[in-house]
Amino acid sequence: MKPKAAKQEAAPIVEYTHRVAIVTGGTRGIGLGISQALLEKGMHVLAIYRSSREEALEAENMLAQVARKAGAELRVVQGDVGSKTEAERLVNLAGETWGRVDVLVNNAGIFDFSFLEEMTEEFFDHIIRVNLKSMVFAMQAVLPWMKRNRYGRIVNATSISGQLADVGLTAYACSKAGVNQLTRVCSGELAPYGITVNAYAPGIIHTGMTDAMIRERGDRQVKQIPAGYFGRPEDVAALVAFLCSEESAYVTGEIIGVDGGMMKVQNPGRAYEFAATREDSSK
Numbered sequence: 001m002k003p004k005a006a007k008q009e010a011a012p013i014v015e016y017t018h019r020v021a022i023v024t025g026g027t028r029g030i031g032l033g034i035s036q037a038l039l040e041k042g043m044h045v046l047a048i049y050r051s052s053r054e055e056a057l058e059a060e061n062m063l064a065q066v067a068r069k070a071g072a073e074l075r076v077v078q079g080d081v082g083s084k085t086e087a088e089r090l091v092n093l094a095g096e097t098w099g100r101v102d103v104l105v106n107n108a109g110i111f112d113f114s115f116l117e118e119m120t121e122e123f124f125d126h127i128i129r130v131n132l133k134s135m136v137f138a139m140q141a142v143l144p145w146m147k148r149n150r151y152g153r154i155v156n157a158t159s160i161s162g163q164l165a166d167v168g169l170t171a172y173a174c175s176k177a178g179v180n181q182l183t184r185v186c187s188g189e190l191a192p193y194g195i196t197v198n199a200y201a202p203g204i205i206h207t208g209m210t211d212a213m214i215r216e217r218g219d220r221q222v223k224q225i226p227a228g229y230f231g232r233p234e235d236v237a238a239l240v241a242f243l244c245s246e247e248s249a250y251v252t253g254e255i256i257g258v259d260g261g262m263m264k265v266q267n268p269g270r271a272y273e274f275a276a277t278r279e280d281s282s283k
């Protein structure tokens with residue numbers, strides 16, 4: 001006799017006014033945009049920063065106004081998500097404050113270059129710890145909370161570098177390629193608990209992470225982006241807010257690019273040159 005296939009009914013879409021979300025690196029750059037978007041959706045948000053205290057305080061003031069408008073609550077806390085005990089402390093803080101944890105956005109990350117020949121063990125470990133191990137720790141810590149309600153949305157920050165290799169990025173690219181596989185593996189492991197796991201892969205978004213590069217060689221880099229401009233944190237946040245919502249229940253294991261088309265075509269600059277000739281001839 002054939003074994004019976006497990007039957008899983010689609011969960012009904014239930015709009016909670018106050019889902020509880022954790023956003024790592026939630027007070028700067030892309031993470032700040034995500035914290036804002038989730039608060040606007042009425043979620044209570046725990047935003048975590050590590051070292052940029054002044055920027056975190058500034059963000060807290062701005063986000064508190066957004067929260068007030070949406071009738072949601074905000075906590076901004078300092079912590080290092082690269083440490084397992086810290087990740088557990090921060091997740092439990094959100095759970096104990098609001099009684100549940102529904103959403104985890106593993107956004108925190110660091111970026112640095114080193115060629116293989118010169119790369120130290122310390123450099124490699126540091127990048128892997130913050131960009132990859134931190135996500136494993138936070139996912140393990142939210143699991144008991146999410147299983148309790150058979151509901152969860154986990155969204156991880158990866159990068160185009162997780163797919164397209166670039167020199168000098170052994171550590172960063174390996175960390176992001178690891179995030180891609182972590183996302184896929186865990187989407188399968190956590191599906192029985194009603195938890196989805198997805199990732200966003202930004203191209204070049206104008207934040208503190210990319211500011212120097214954009215100033216140095218932005219005019220060359222922008223020619224590789226079909227959209228014709230560097231992304232803004234809100235461009236990424238709009239996608240992440242969807243992946244954190246009830247409506248995305250049937251999307252899991254996806255690595256979704258937010259790159260203005262950068263990973264899809266070569267030489268998009270030529271389309272702009274051509275379009276300019278058409279505009280001239282239509283005058």
Ligand SMILES: NC(=O)c1ccc[n+]([C@@H]2O[C@H](COP(=O)([O-])OP(=O)(O)OC[C@H]3O[C@@H](n4cnc5c(N)ncnc54)[C@H](OP(=O)(O)O)[C@@H]3O)[C@@H](O)[C@H]2O)c1
Nearest residue numbers: 025029030049050051052081108109157159204205207209
């Ligand atoms: N910007 C881009 O073009 C781009 C492209 C591809 C992928 N990404 C990815 O998108 C994510 C966000 O990037 P971003 O451009 O917004 O970066 P960002 O402006 O440099 O901000 C990084 C955030 O991560 C936090 N963080 C770093 N280490 C941490 C730790 N150990 N514990 C807790 N928080 C920590 C930082 O907090 P403190 O400042 O307080 O230390 C900061 O809030 C990253 O994972 C990045 O790899 C970005």
